[in-house]
Amino acid sequence: MQKKNKISLLFANHTSISISRFINLSLYEKNRGYYKTKKVGEDFITSPQISQMFGECIAIFFSSFQINNFKKINFLELGPGNGFLLRDLIRSIYQIKKKKINYYFWEKSKFLQKSFFDDLKNIAKIFKLKKFTFKKEPYYFICNEFFDALPINQFVKENDNYYEKRIVFKNGKFHLQRKKINSFSNNLANLKNGDVLETSPLSNLYLNKIFNHIITFGGGIIIFDYGPFIKTKTDTLQAIRKKKKCNFLEHPYEADITYHIDFQDIKQKATNLGLKVYGPISQKKFLFYNGINERLISLVKNCNSNTKKKIIESHFHKLTDPQGMGDLIKCIYVSGSKLDLSYFNE
Numbered sequence: 631m632q633k634k635n636k637i638s639l640l641f642a643n644h645t646s647i648s649i650s651r652f653i654n655l656s657l658y659e660k661n662r663g664y665y666k667t668k669k670v671g672e673d674f675i676t677s678p679q680i681s682q683m684f685g686e687c688i689a690i691f692f693s694s695f696q697i698n699n700f701k702k703i704n705f706l707e708l709g710p711g712n713g714f715l716l717r718d719l720i721r722s723i724y725q726i727k728k729k730k731i732n733y734y735f736w737e738k739s740k741f742l743q744k745s746f747f748d749d750l751k752n753i754a755k756i757f758k759l760k761k762f763t764f765k766k767e768p769y770y771f772i773c774n775e776f777f778d779a780l781p782i783n784q785f786v787k788e789n790d791n792y793y794e795k796r797i798v799f800k801n802g803k804f805h806l807q808r809k810k811i812n813s814f815s816n817n818l819a820n821l822k823n824g825d826v827l828e829t830s831p832l833s834n835l836y837l838n839k840i841f842n843h844i845i846t847f848g849g850g851i852i853i854f855d856y857g858p859f860i861k862t863k864t865d866t867l868q869a870i871r872k873k874k875k876c877n878f879l880e881h882p883y884e885a886d887i888t889y890h891i892d893f894q895d896i897k898q899k900a901t902n903l904g905l906k907v908y909g910p911i912s913q914k915k916f917l918f919y920n921g922i923n924e925r926l927i928s929l930v931k932n933c934n935s936n937t938k939k940k941i942i943e944s945h946f947h948k949l950t951d952p953q954g955m956g957d958l959i960k961c962i963y964v965s966g967s968k969l970d971l972s973y974f975n976e
Contacts, residue, residue: 635662637882639656646796646807649867650781650831654772656882657732657779658738664886665718665739665779672871673886676775677854677913677955678716679696679947681702683929684850687920688852692725692770695969703768706734706759708836709776713746716756719772734759734769762839768849771840775959778855778888784865785811787821797879800967804879812928825863828889837896850965856958859893859910867888893962908963908974913958919973 636655640647657664677684696703707716718734723731735742736759747756784795786808792809811818821827840851857866869878872887876886893910900907926946933939950956963974 632974634637635659635883641799646798646809648783649795649797649806650783650803652797652882653781653887654832656878656885656887657781659883662883664883667867667883670888676711676715677949677959678718678774679712680740680955681942682714682718682946683922683925683946684917685715686925687922688715688772688918688919689719689722689726691852691916693723695971696770704732704765705772706733706736706764706769707772707774708736709779710737710742711739712736713742715772715774717747717750720747720750720754720756730754730847733825736762739769750907762836764843764847765937766847768847769843770849771851773851773853774857777830777833777836777853777891778857779886780832780836782828782889784832784866785818785821785827786830787818787823787825789823791843792818792821804882806879813945819907821863827863834899839852841900841905844905844964844966845903846971848966850959850963850967852963853891854913854916854959854961855891856888857893858958859960860894861890861892872970878963881896891960893960896962896964905927906965906968908965910962910968911974912952912957913959913961914952916961917956922950923948939942 636659637647637652640651642654658666660666693703704763705716705719707719710716713735716733720731720733730753732755733747734757744756744758747754750756786793786795791813795806795812796809798805798807816830818825844850866889867878867887867891869876869881869885869887871881876885878885879908897907897910926942928940929942931941948955
């Protein structure tokens, strides 16, 4: 008989649980969570899956200001999923520098193991992090659709009262219920009636650790994720199951649950610590300024098949389409150094 899942067990002792706890178990519970049992691409597709051009542009970006110092740094991708981005980055940077560099990855899924990169051992040193700890050295952190997969909580203000949205289990189904709260942070104090505040304790923990490491040892972090330039105080929780949108409460363990990232909040946190922030800008703009047009021309020129040429061009449009990923995904870069990245702030 299959053991009960942890969400069910929690309700044996609690009348309600937080949204973040529900999401965390739904996505990451050992041997059961969505990201523990599903491969990236089953319900959604990411930029690295679409084309190698995405990773090549990121390699060009880092090469533009680290051309002489790659031997002194480490790259670390958080949540690499199927590992395509890291593979493209390793190959591209090696073509530029012709030096073996340290690459690390932090991945909770059982599907991606270090052996996936065995064919690249001659051009890179690749390590899988078992714990979220770093050497006392500069790191360049890469996060593609990482933060929108971390658990969040939601708080609302109505009739000048503050509430936390919590989850209850009634009549065989999960429901949202509001619990009044009397003590709250300054973030809640700034809410207007009708506003919804979404916060991710785990995102804040990761960002705080990364930012402080950058302050002490150098490096930077580049983030690509879904979200507007300025996030409104609304409910952005969403879920996808079998490539269709659904209510995030309906299919625990079977649906990918995400929300929109608050880029201005990331920017404010970094700025408060004295870090330099570049962006956010659209993914389309980042790719254009880092050579995707030139890469497209080169790939098409060296392709003898008209069918493959059309596929390459189609992939280019998927990455840069202003009605799709091109504008929906934003990019932000945080560094301890002042850099010539004026196109980020145009």
